[in-house]
Amino acid sequence: MTADDLQQEVQRLKSEVYHLTRQLSDCRAHQEQTQEQLQLETRRLNDFRTSLSYEQTFSNRKSFALDSVTESYQITINNLMEKNEDLRETSEELARARQAIDKAGLLERKRIAYGLHDYVINPLDSIGKELSTVSKAGASNAEALKDLKDRCSQLSHRMRELMEDLYPKQLAEEGLVAGLRELMEITSRRDTSRTMTTRGPFCKIDFGKTTRQQFELYSIFQEASNNILKHAHASEIEFLIIERNPELIFSLVDNGDGMPTANLKQGEGSQTMRDRALAIGARLDVLTGPDGHGTEVRLTVDRKIFFARSL
Numbered sequence: 001m002t003a004d005d006l007q008q009e010v011q012r013l014k015s016e017v018y019h020l021t022r023q024l025s026d027c028r029a030h031q032e033q034t035q036e037q038l039q040l041e042t043r044r045l046n047d048f049r050t051s052l053s054y055e056q057t058f059s060n061r062k063s064f065a066l067d068s069v070t071e072s073y074q075i076t077i078n079n080l081m082e083k084n085e086d087l088r089e090t091s092e093e094l095a096r097a098r099q100a101i102d103k104a105g106l107l108e109r110k111r112i113a114y115g116l117h118d119y120v121i122n123p124l125d126s127i128g129k130e131l132s133t134v135s136k137a138g139a140s141n142a143e144a145l146k147d148l149k150d151r152c153s154q155l156s157h158r159m160r161e162l163m164e165d166l167y168p169k170q171l172a173e174e175g176l177v178a179g180l181r182e183l184m185e186i187t188s189r190r191d192t193s194r195t196m197t198t199r200g201p202f203c204k205i206d207f208g209k210t211t212r213q214q215f216e217l218y219s220i221f222q223e224a225s226n227n228i229l230k231h232a233h234a235s236e237i238e239f240l241i242i243e244r245n246p247e248l249i250f251s252l253v254d255n256g257d258g259m260p261t262a263n264l265k266q267g268e269g270s271q272t273m274r275d276r277a278l279a280i281g282a283r284l285d286v287l288t289g290p291d292g293h294g295t296e297v298r299l300t301v302d303r304k305i306f307f308a309r310s311l
Contacts, residue, residue, distance in 0.1 A: 017212065018279050027091045034087060038080045045073040113167035121163070124156040161190070168218060176207040176214045177241070180221065184239055187225040200239035205248075213280045217250060217299060220273045220284070224252050224297040232256025232295060243303075250299040258288040258295055273297075 048069060128149050171179025184198040207214060221239070228234050234256030242249040270286065277284035282301040288294065 014275075014279070018275075021279055024091060027087055031084060031087045031091065034080060034084045038077065038084065041073065041077060041080065045070070045077070048073070110167045110172075113163045117163060121156050121159050124152050124159070128152040128156070161186075168222075171215065171218050172210050175210065176218070177201055177203050177205070179210075179214075179218055180239055183218065183222060183225060184237065187229060187237065191229055196234065197236045198238070199236075201241045201250075203241040205241065205243070213301075216276045216280045217282070217301075220276050220299060221250070221252050221297065223273050228254050228256060228295075232258075234294075246303050248301050248303050250301075252297045253294065255294050258292045 132149055168179050168182065170182035180201050184200065188196045188198045225237075228237060232254050234254035237252065237254045240249075240251040240253070242251065273286075274284050277299060280301065282299050285296075285298045285300070287296045287298065289296075
């Protein structure tokens with residue numbers, strides 16, 4: 001599978017998850033409207049019963065009318081309750097479908113990551129060892145062979161980075177906080193031009209097993225970390241997780257060059273981050289420091305929604 005194929009597959013999965021999320025949101029909204037309508041109709045029925053009860057002593061016809069209207073309203077209420085149940089079942093079906101897609105996506109990422117390791121990285125390492133042996137045997141070609149060996153080593157290193165990006169093992173096995181902390185360490189290791197100091201995140205919240213929301217959140221800050229490496233020239237980055245009920249705030253701050261205001265909402269990377277935030281019902285803010293230095297990527301999410309939307 002080529003990188004383009006992989007990217008197309010990831011985009012397809014993301015699109016499917018996005019559309020299913022929209023459908024589930026619509027179903028929930030429809031369910032809430034139905035419940036409100038049911039409550040309104042019930043209040044109307046009670047008001048109507050009260051009104052007719054005063055007239056019941058004066059006319060049997062009015063009593064008959066009351067029974068007829070009550071029966072009609074009861075039928076309406078029963079119909080609304082049946083529709084509400086149908087909507088609930090549809091919502092559960094959509095949730096199960098989304099869970100299946102999310103699980104399949106994670107399994108596919110894991111399969112691709114291990115495939116890269118078995119069929120790309122290991123052969124490249126083997127080639128590098130063979131080239132090292134040949135370079136010792138033939139001095140005249142030693143320089144060229146050394147160059148090939150170095151290129152194989154670089155490619156192998158890059159493939160390892162791609163494998164880390166595709167399937168963050170720490171996130172999957174030890175949870176969100178451990179995964180984000182590992183992301184900070186990876187970012188520091190990849191900055192070869194300077195010594196980068198990283199801090200955080202330090203958090204005692206138990207986020208439970210890895211969910212789609214957590215993976216999307218990790219991917220947002222993975223993109224933000226890549227932007228720091230490419231553009232910020234930062235020497236320090238810090239990750240904070242702040243509880244501000246009913247919200248959770250995830251913040252990545254660097255002391256780099258900052259970002260021009262015109263570029264805060266532009267670029268494919270920024271748009272991808274915003275799309276991911278929208279898919280999990282979060283608000284993304286990218287802020288530059290008041291003196292033009294440093295950038296903060298801040299993700300704000302409703303605590304109840306974040307913990308409710310699990311795989």
